[in-house]
Amino acid sequence: MDRTTQPNAKAIAIQQVRLFDGAGLVIDRATLVIRGSTIKTLGPSRTIAVPPDAIRINGHGLTVLPGLIDCHVHLCLGAEPDVVSTLESEQPAYTLLKAARHAQRTLEAGITTVRDVGSRDHTIFALKQAIETGLLPGPRIIGAGQALCMIGGHARFIGREVQGAEQVREAVAAQVAAGAQVIKVIATGGVLTPGTSPDQAQMTVEELQVAVEEAKRLGRKVAAHAHGGTGMTNAIRAGVRSIEHATLLDEATARLFERHAVYMVPTLSALATTAACRRGCGIPDSALDKARALTKRHQASFKLAHRRGLLIAMGTDAGTPFNYHGDNVQELERMVGLGMTPKEAIMASTSHAARLIGIENQVGTLARGMIADLLVVNGDPLTHIDHLRDRDRILGVMQAGRFVAGPLTQ
Ligand SMILES: [Zn+2]
Numbered sequence: 001m002d003r004t005t006q007p008n009a010k011a012i013a014i015q016q017v018r019l020f021d022g023a024g025l026v027i028d029r030a031t032l033v034i035r036g037s038t039i040k041t042l043g044p045s046r047t048i049a050v051p052p053d054a055i056r057i058n059g060h061g062l063t064v065l066p067g068l069i070d071c072h073v074h075l076c077l078g079a080e081p082d083v084v085s086t087l088e089s090e091q092p093a094y095t096l097l098k099a100a101r102h103a104q105r106t107l108e109a110g111i112t113t114v115r116d117v118g119s120r121d122h123t124i125f126a127l128k129q130a131i132e133t134g135l136l137p138g139p140r141i142i143g144a145g146q147a148l149c150m151i152g153g154h155a156r157f158i159g160r161e162v163q164g165a166e167q168v169r170e171a172v173a174a175q176v177a178a179g180a181q182v183i184k185v186i187a188t189g190g191v192l193t194p195g196t197s198p199d200q201a202q203m204t205v206e207e208l209q210v211a212v213e214e215a216k217r218l219g220r221k222v223a224a225h226a227h228g229g230t231g232m233t234n235a236i237r238a239g240v241r242s243i244e245h246a247t248l249l250d251e252a253t254a255r256l257f258e259r260h261a262v263y264m265v266p267t268l269s270a271l272a273t274t275a276a277c278r279r280g281c282g283i284p285d286s287a288l289d290k291a292r293a294l295t296k297r298h299q300a301s302f303k304l305a306h307r308r309g310l311l312i313a314m315g316t317d318a319g320t321p322f323n324y325h326g327d328n329v330q331e332l333e334r335m336v337g338l339g340m341t342p343k344e345a346i347m348a349s350t351s352h353a354a355r356l357i358g359i360e361n362q363v364g365t366l367a368r369g370m371i372a373d374l375l376v377v378n379g380d381p382l383t384h385i386d387h388l389r390d391r392d393r394i395l396g397v398m399q400a401g402r403f404v405a406g407p408l409t410q
Pocket residue numbers: 072073074117118317
């Protein structure tokens with residue numbers, strides 16, 4: 001085992017801190033004790049006995065909350081204006097080195113877990129291994145490997161093109177064999193792939209069903225990229241666990257989300273960062289036009305989902321044009337800007353995100369026995385969500401019981 005993955009010998013106690021557990025509980029003067037890689041105990045300070053050998057941190061004026069989870073990133077993409085041609089011009093090994101740098105930036109921003117929903121070849125699994133063995137710093141990775149798309153479909157530059165039930169089955173099995181913990185399917189056209197339209201359904205209903213069926217057989221859940229209503233409907237009926245983007249949500253589709261308890265992963269940052277660019281910034285005109293046409297509608301869809309109380313988990317689509325790895329927290333600000341309370345936005349990025357991914361028994365909430373992935377913030381993100389985006393306020397990012405970024409790092 002690499003030195004960096006060894007847990008601390010001593011306990012760590014954060015005392016007199018405001019604690020948000022990620023699931024709804026706030027304790028104003030709390031003490032949290034971490035031993036090894038897990039949370040040993042937590043509660044109001046007066047009720048918690050601190051072990052005599054513990055390293056003590058005075059948490060007065062600070063807030064502790066679970067490490068954040070981004071449910072939609074592409075570590076292999078570098079937020080360049082034209083990610084498709086950039087990726088295609090790179091050697092695969094170079095793309096992997098870039099991804100490693102992006103992983104480090106993501107962790108430093110307080111994102112301790114990511115779900116990577118589409119990568120070049122199977123490089124994401126090599127990166128995951130390097131992080132898990134302590135070779136490189138980075139968030140916990142739940143990876144999809146290649147996205148499954150139709151021939152000529154959206155995201156084929158980070159995907160595997162399939163046609164017909166047999167090819168779908170084979171592709172799902174291949175991703176899982178390579179290390180996929182989630183399967184990604186492309187159910188509509190997209191913004192970045194030239195010649196595809198976001199409101200056009202892609203992959204047939206049968207193909208989507210087979211993908212879900214095969215994934216289920218192998219113990220995996222499916223995330224579907226979908227902007228338009230038909231694609232969302234096809235994917236939800238097929239049995240996917242989450243819809244990524246959900247750009248053109250309407251009342252009827254919202255009811256389907258409810259009925260099937262499907263998560264929306266809004267990725268507000270993706271369309272917004274692209275649409276904010278001027279013509280000539282390097283983003284291909286086709287992508288710029290599509291993003292501009294959809295942004296307002298996307299925001300309305302998010303508001304509808306929030307109003308209806310749909311399950312929402314945070315995802316940024318980091319890696320898409322000007323949507324930088326390490327600036328993932330912008331998504332929380334955008335969600336708050338569109339009506340969520342800071343508490344709701346943090347829950348979408350912690351306990352709800354963990355539940356979507358299926359790791360809610362390990363991370364996403366602060367409770368006894370959970371893995372100690374947490375943030376120590378100077379300020380109060382529950383009243384000022386922007387405190388989370390201010391790097392000077394992130395005093396410590398703890399991953400599995402060790403501070404890995406921020407001034408508290410030993
Ligand atoms: Zn994406």
